Amino acid sequence: MFFGSKSGPNPFSIKNVKSPKPVVTDHNLRNKILKQRFKAQKVPDNIDTIIIGSGIGGMSTAVLLGRAGHKVLVLEQHDQAGGCCHTFVEKGYEFDTGIHYVGKMMEGDMTRIYMDQLTEGQVVWEPLGEVFDTVTIGPIGKAKFYPMKSGSYEIFAKNLEEHFPTEKDAIAKFIGILKECRGAFMGVIIPKVIPKWVAKIAIKTGIYQLVMNKFMRITRKTVRGVLDELSQNEEFKAVASYIFGDMGVVPSELSMMGYGTLINHYIPGSFYPRGGTSEIAFQIIQVIEKYGGRVLVDAPVSEILISETGRAHGVRVKRSGGDVDLFAKRIISDAGILNTFKNLLPKEVAVKSPVYGLIGEPLQSSISFLTGFYGLDGSSQELGLPLGNVWSFLNADFEKDLTSFVKMSLDEAAESDIPLMFTSFPSAKDTAWNEKYPGKSVALVITLLPWQWFSQWESGKVKHRGDDYDQLKLSMGRHMWNQLVELYPQLEGKVSMGRHMWNQLVELYPQLEGKVSMGRHMWNQLVELYPQLEGKVSMGRHMWNQLVELYPQLEGKVSSMGRHMWNQLVELYPQLEGKVSMGRHMWNQLVELYPQLEGKVSMGRHMWNQLVELYPQLEGKMEYMDVGTPLSNKYYLGQPEGDMYGLHHSMARFLPEVSMELRPETGIPGLYLTGQDILTCGFSGAMHAGLLTASKY
Secondary structure, three states: OOOOOOOOOOOOOHHHOOOOOOOOOOHHHHHHHHOOEOOHHHOOOOOOEEEEOOOHHHHHHHHHHHHOOOOEEEEOOOOOOOHHHOEEEEOOEEEEOOOOOEEOOOOOOHHHHHHHHHHOOOOOEEEOOOEEEEEEEOOOOOOEEEEEEOOOHHHHHHHHHHHOHHHHHHHHHHHHHHHHHHHHOHHHHHHHHOOHHHHHHHHHHOHHHHHOHHHHHHHOOEHHHHHHHHOOOHHHHHHHOHHHHHOOOOOOOOEHHHHHHHHHHHOOOEEEEOOOOHHHHHHHHHHHHHOOOEEEEOOOEEEEEEOOOOOEEEEEEOOOOOOEEEEOOEEEEOOOHHHHHHHHOOHHHHOOOOOHHHEOOOEOEOOEEEEEEEEEEOOHHHHOOOOOEEEEEOOOOHHHHHHHHHHOOHHHHHOOOOOEEEEEOHHHHOOOHHHHOOOEEEEEEEEEEOHHHOHHHOOOEOOEOOHHHHHHHHHHHHHHHHHHHEOOOEEEEEEOOHHHHHHHHHHHOHHHOOOOOHHHHHHHHHHHHOHHHOOOOOHHHHHHHHHHHHOHHHOOOOOOOOHHHHHHHHHHOHHHOOOOOOOOOHHHHHHHHOHHHOOOOOOOHHHHHHHHEOOOEEEEEEEEEEEEOHHHHHHHHOOOOOEOOOEOOOOHHHOHHHHOOOOOEOOOOOEEEOOHHHOOOHHHHHHHHHHHHHOOO
């Protein structure tokens, strides 16, 4: 491959791809593949390569090396393999964590061909349809919707023209620039694949800049700068630059080349794996094992071991019963550049790499993020959930809003509307979902925010960081949900906050513990009379009824659990007429009665509130809610500051003198890199980085 030391067996063959088998839905069977805990006796003999991290970068490298005859061991610090491809199940709901759509997975595209080689054709990619994203711009309750269509440049452009008929010239020029970016991306790849000494000479003499003049010109322009030259229409410029969040950099700081490459990835079409994103890791691990490799989890690497001659020749796995040292001919890190050079290598070794000198400036961590996970009552079809994702902004000047938001104190932000929300409905995208979770659906809402807001709780243990932390993250999740319901009204009433609020109330008033029992019994009797009510109501309503018995002054202060269900109950119990207000602000009403609860549920709540504004059908449909903070990202994904995309995608990152150093070779004998940090962020970038790394052998 490329410029490796010697040619080995070709890892690619049409014979590798077979007809896909049905999706395995049994969690126990899946866990036997995805959750193989580390034990020293499970480690294969005579390992050729140890890979740190089981993200798509690490696993793709492992498959290619395995097929080329290498015995590979992949070590994952989390209790499940897959990195951002992993999913988790809570309270009967399954959530993905990082892969929300992937472009260019149509039959015949090189990206799909490569993926089929990695999975032996066992992952089925479902198209999201023509509308792959929807942009909403406007204040809560007054947002304007802009569906974004894929399929071709012509379809993409025509759709923009329908939204902005006076901007046809600007749109035509914008499409032209996107096409230029498509060819110019080779300017990022070439310095990584040619011998480094050749790249250095070409860059230093200016030959590279002369030959790649198109790349250099586009790379030095920002997205905002390009759009300002094309149009004065702020709404158009906002829609044209909406997807910047997929790189975690605002348009005024993001290279047009990087942004163009991103949009070009989705314009042909967007896809989602049948069975959910964990299907990717589930299938790839089986291919790795087929060639004698292993993927072991709960195996945090604490140190890369260096021999007396200065060669990386092993890793130290941290275990409660005593650390375990493992040795191999070479070590590949998929843990990220900052993790590798700041945490895994002795400093006296790390400084020998030219990459180390770039850390801090220009190489920094990308921004972090917060995710609201929402389990909904009702199928995606019943709730009318879209297959595509939703990017929501409070106004066209979203960069100003976001900049102001991240400069706020945490307390201020917790009570503020969320300026940017990315919403995904995985249950709508996965055609195998209804087989696994009938009558249920899920939503994820993500926003960008700084690590520093949550760093004060870093020393706490996961799920035991204290009441302030728990209340704060739930608060932000609720806010995001309410904003989503404003966009999709049909979600109203699909998430009952009763359970979550009850738990919080019990923490504040321990005497309430164990006071919820009779409501369940009454409901069971009611279901016997009306079987159609089975599964249609959460325990929140019953807990509320018992709370009212304890605190009669709360009577009439509860919001609806759904107009339809309430009407049925009133027919059975006429005395309930007028006892339940039909709003969705039960918590707000409770706070009026108990002011000390103020601020105890804010950031999670705000995210939900904004979601409800966009989708009113979500009102009252939430049955489960949790929130993942930057600390969650650090714990589960192993990112130093909970960062979203590893290294920050700054303008400098794409310059040839920096791009040349972000390559598999580290300058330290025996140590290589893979994953998104050596190419670009996202699933496809990390996956192709695996090809780049494997090519060096």
